[in-house]
Structure formats: structure tokens, C-alpha cells
Amino acid sequence: MSGNSYTLQPLASLSQIKETPSRTDGIPSELEEDLRAYGCKLIQQAGLLLKQKQVAMATAQVLFQRFWYVTSMKQFGIGDIGMGALYLASKLEECPIRMRDLINVYDLLLSRARYHISSPSSSSLASGSRFSLEHSALAPPVYIPMPYFAPEFYDLKDALVVAEMQILKRLGFNVHVQLPYGTMVNYLQVLGLAGHEQVPQSCWDYLNDALQAPVYALFPFPTLACASILLSTRHHDVSLPSGWHDLFDAEYDDVMAVAGYIMRLYRERSEEDKKRWIHLAIGGKKAVRKWLEDQGGGAS
Template sequence: MAAIPTLYCLASLSQVENTPSSQDGIPQGLEEDLRAYGCKLIQQAGILLDQKQVAVATAQILFHRFWYVSSMKQFSIGDIGMGALYLASKLEECPLRIRDFINVYDLLLQRSEHKSSSSFRYAPMSYFGSTFYDLKDAIVVSEMQILKRLGFNVSVVLPYGTLVNYMQVLGLANNKEAVSQAWGYLNDALQTPVYSIFQVPTIVSAAILLTTRHLNISLPSTRPNCWWELFDAEWDDIWIVCGFIMRLYRERDPAEMMKVVKMVNKTEVRRWLEKQQLEARNQDQNGSATTTTPG
């Protein structure tokens, strides 16, 4: 089993419990949904750009780390996603042409703004207009902010090699369906913050647990012969990671999904926060008026 580098950065308990976004009034559930949507944009951009999965996965992990030191009120998930993928492409030595990168993200951002319209048609930007240069500036600034706020600690450990090793230890390496499904769970987990909270052995063990339960594969699970203890993973931590992953598959209300899509930039996030604050003030005023009115 590969050792986890000491430079691998995980969020502290205080950062997890009290993120900058939550301090600005963004509920935990909404923040998780915004994180997931930002990661989906990164994944979609990677597919359109034919980028390597290692760069896409690295970008998604850096994207999640960023929100433990920064608020969605101050930075747009769209811009930070662009910066994370551009930076990760350099880190994994598969750099992208910035013009191609900007074209793809312009398409994705336009499509997110018209998500409710089935007649969406992409309007290519003019290279002599402001859109191209605005997006170029946003990429450069976002990349700089990620490096600055993470203290240039951009070391990332990806889980795929660890998964292969664990499946061999458990005798499942030749079960193609099990390997494929566990691999998929690891990719889905990139939409959640688990890679910024837990060590890779815990996340891989969670993917294996979900896979074996879905495929009805029996593994030793009674003490003192629990299979996850081979990998120094704690059951409670594995169960938490499974919860993060399974939350992605819940049924979503279309209006709730549309709210998340519209908040791809910080302007919409601030507008939503202002609306919530106004509604809270009105409720307080109405409550005060009710208590002071004679019966």
C-alpha cells in the first residue's frame, strides 16, 4: 500500500464545521450543492477539452480545498472552477491552450444560464469583444487566488492506484464489474468534499463498501476480521464518506436544481443572501408587531 505523503493537505475540524461560506450565511446543504455543480462544470469542461482524468480529478480536489479558506460570497464557483482546471492541467503536465479553454467555459456558462430553455443555441464570442478578455482575466486571477489561499500547497493524492491494490488484496481484481463500479464511486466522490476531509484509504474503502453491498459480494465484516481494518480505515469515517456519496443520488426538485445552477457566479449568491436577510428582517418585524399588539 502506498504511503500518504506528509504534505497532503486536509481541512481541519474547525474549517469543516465553520466554512467561510457558512459564516456568510450560506446553508451547508446549499454549499454542498454549489460545490457539486462546480465540479460538474469542471468534469464537463475536461470532457470537451479531451483532458486527462488525472488533471480533472486534481482540479476538483483543489476546487473543494479552496472553499475551506474562501467564501462563495467573495468568489464565483464558475471562475474558481476554471482556475482550478487550468492550474491542475499544468501540475499534471498536460497544459491546455487558453483559447480552447475559454471557448469551452464560455459554452458551459452560457448553457448554465439557459438551463431551463430547451432551445439553447450557443452564441460564439467575438475575439475583439470584451467577453474573451474578461474570461481570460478571470482564469488568471482565479489561478492566482487558488495558489495564494492554499499557500501553494497543491499536492494531491489520487485514489485510483490505491483502489487497484485494495481490490487485489480482497481478491476482487478480476471482478470487472466490481472494479468498474468502485472506480465510478471514486469519480462521483470528487463532487463531494471528502477528498479534503479524509485520507485516501478511507475514501477507497467507502467505494468498496458501496460496491460490495450493491453487488451482494460478501467480505469479512465481523470483528476481529473486518476487511477495512487491513487498510487502517475507521468504520465511522467510511460510513460518513458513503453518506456524502449517496447524497449525490437523491431525487432533486427541479426548482432546487435551477436555484443552484443560477448561482454559478458570486453576484447571484450575494443577491440570494440579500433576499434571505430581507425576509429574515421582515419576519422579525412581523413577530415584534404581533407581540406588541394588544389581545
Template sequence: MATKLSLTNPLLTPEQWSQPPSRIAKVPAPLETQIRHFACELIEAAGILLSLPQVAMATAQVLLQRFYYVASITQFSVRDTMMACLFLASKLEECPRKVKDIINVFDYVVKRRRNLLITPLEMFSQAFYEMKNGLIIAELQLLKQLGFNVQVQLPYGLLVTYLQCLGLVHHPQIPQLAWNYLNDALRTCVYVCYQPPTIASAAIFLAARQCQCKLPTQPPWWTVFDANLDDMIYISGHILSLYETPLPTNIPLTCEELESYLENVQAPLSNSPSDQV
């Protein structure tokens, strides 16, 4: 039987939603949410410094979210995985970057985010070797754990089309605001829970509410785009939750840091919602 190529994104199963591997490994849901959020922020920062197109950064963020629904952050270093995701995404989007450049940039953005002294990473140092080895192994694990299914369909093109259909392309605020919401949603589980049409519709829904712009309801405008109101509300809630509490600077990025954090941290985790839907 011939295999059909699907142009839709693979979505989480109900079991993966409710019980990701990190939860089985006793990592608190708020901490895992913060780690995912932080890693995606670092991917975006590194991508900008590497002059990568937005599609590559977005693809890398989605791959990281997918990976940690089939693998635990206690077994696979987040630092290595986020480097591997950006390295792989740059190849998938035909804008490859050198391994040494990716390592140096991630070393820089992590130190800057943690307010550490920024010193050049020596190419033949032990630290460089460990990061290079970690990146290469993480890329192999990424492909293995995802079953080489690394295609990512993004909703940006659909967003522009939907805005045109609704006559909102020239609105002074909604297009940019909706675009920003799509970018921010990459730091949540949204892209592994819903297909692009629903995500694009949710971004418009949230932007229109923010701007107090009334859209057609007879029939509801989102039904034309195969979206569901409840799904859009869920997505909007996840996006808005990003703005509630700033991320701490001591979020662990390696398995060793995570183990130490879980053993020694005394301060309560923030009350940010879990990425379960």
C-alpha cells in the same frame, strides 16, 4: 532544519469542517453544497471536452473543494475559480491547455447546463476579457489561499491494489462501481476530509454492499488497509446523498449571481445534507 516532503493530502481542521468561510458569510449550507457539486460537474464536463486525462479533472475538483474551505464563495467567483482550478491542474499534471480554450469550453458547458442559447464567445469581446481576467486573478488567489500547497494524491491506484488483494479485480460489477464512486465522491467534501486509503476502502465497501458481496470480517478487511469502519460509513453517506435530489439549473456561479439569488430566491433549498462531517 530540512523540510520533509509529505505525500499525504492536507486535510481540513475541525474548525474548517464546522465553520467554512461561506457559512460565516451567511450562505446556507445546502446552497453551498449545491454550488460545490455543480462546479465540480462543470469541471468534469469541461475536462472531457478539452480531452484532459481523468487525473487532471480530479485534481481540479479537489483544489476547488480545498479552496472554498479557506475562502468564501461570496468573495471569490465560482465561475472564475473552477476555470482556474482546471487551468492549474492541467499544468500540474503536465497536460496544459490554452487559456482561450478553457474559457470557450466553460462558456459552452455553463450555457448548455442552463439551457441557454449557445453562441460563440468572441475572442475580443468584453465577456471574454472579463472571463480571462477572472481566470488569471483566480489562479493567483488559488495559490495564495492554499499556500502553494496544490499537490493532490488520488486513491485510484490504491483502489486497484486493494481490489487485487481482495480477489475482486475480475468481479463483473464491483471494480467499475467502486471506480464510479471515487469519481462521484469528487463532488463532495470527502477528498479534503479523508486520506486516499480510507476513500478507496469506502468505495469498495459501498460497491460490495451494492452487489451483496461478502468480504472478510475475521479480521475485518478494511483494517489491513488502515481504514476505519465509521469513516467509510460517513463517506458512503456523502456519496449516496448525491443521488437523492437533482441539481436546479439556476445555481449561481458568480458573486453577483449569488447576491441576487440570496436576495430574491423564494423557493426553499433542497434538503441535501451539508458537507460537514
């Protein structure tokens, strides 16, 4: 991974962008995007339940995205790496999480996901889930917590430790993350938009959503800030001066590329597609490997 002129924060190389390790192993690029996005959603949901600082959740998602430019989803599970990234980020941002709390929260989130893709007629409990399927409109599904000394806990603990170690190892211990929020606010001040009623909050929201896309591992943070401003001002019909992005050393084509990545997150997806990536995400590397075998060893 290479550096850039703005920061020591690493960005993916051209060869890694062209052919990610997962793509080399036969995972289609669109499926990889979906799995990345879903893994980041799990990190955000876990962070909120654990009352983590936003900077820690954002840092975890950036590390998670970087990891898949050096490692294939055939080798490590989405849930395990997400859990490891959040655990590592909580220490980097000095708001450490108790390991047991993190494991319990991920067990809750993954069990809920299993419940939602399970057939109501399959069993009293969704396969692998701790949510009861025996409920009505007046009695919602009930989560059955993991027993304190359950073997599953120790399996998840081992997976968490390995995930954190692998993130550090495969990223070469370069886990510095610089986020574009402050830069975006400065740019809005230069453009005279910092006091706008809607634009600043909209920019912030776009930058949060962008964490689900790989852009934080592909572009320097000034470009990300400019992309959020471009999307926000277009959404709220606010005009910008010609060549405004040049003020911030951001290439227009790069700004448009980031905007395109973000807008792809909002595209409509079929229920079948959603179930497929949730199944592969919660099933981990074993589910991904089986899916690849079912596809004949790879996909085009």
C-alpha cells in the same frame, strides 16, 4: 489546513469542517454542497471537451473542493474558480490547456446552463446566453460563439488569471493531490476482488462521483478507497470479511461517513432547487450576494 500520516496532501481542519467560510457568510450547508457539486460537474464537462487527462480533471476538482474550506462563495464565483482550478491542474499534470480554449469551453457550458433555466418567452436569446431560443424539435438551439475580440473574453481571461492566483495563494501553494484509484485496485487484490466482473469498475465509478463531494478534502485516500469498495460490494451483493477495513488502517466510522457523502449525491432534487443553484453558480459572487440580501443577510 493540516496534514495526515499518509501523505503531505492537506486536509481541512475540524474548525473548517464545522463552519466553512461560506457557511459563516450565511450560505446554507446544503446549498453549498450543491454549488460545489455543480462546479465539479462543470470542471469534468470542460475537461472532456478539451480532451484533458482524467487525472487533471480529478486534480482540478480536488483543488476546487479544498478552496471552499478557506474561502467563501460570497467572495469568488463557482465558474471562475472551477476554470482556474482546471487551468492550474492542467499544468500540474503536464497537459497544459490554451487559455482561450478553456475560456471558450466555459463560455459554452455557462451559456448552455443559462439557456436551460431561461423562459422561452423571455427573448430571442436567453439572458446572458449565446444559445438562440428560436428553435423547434427539428431545429435544436444554436450556440453563437463569442467574437474573437469580445470584451467578455478579456473579462473571463482576467477572472481566470485571478482565480488561479487565488487558489495558489489561499492554499499556501500546497497543491499536491494524491488520488485513491491505484490504492483501491491494490486493496481489491488483497481482498481477492480484482478479477470480479463488476466490482472494480463500480469502485472506479464511485471514486469519480465522489469528486463532486468534499470528501477528497476531508479524508485520507485509503479511507476513500475503502468507501468505494464498501459501496460497490454492497451494490453487487458481495460479502467482505469482518474487519476488512482494519487491514488498510481505515476507521469504519470514517468509511461510512464517506459513503454517506457519496450517496447524498444521488438524492432526488426538485427542479426549483436545481434552477436555484445553477442560477447562483453561473451568476457568480454577485448572484450569491444578491441571494443573501434577499434572504435578509443570511440563512439559518
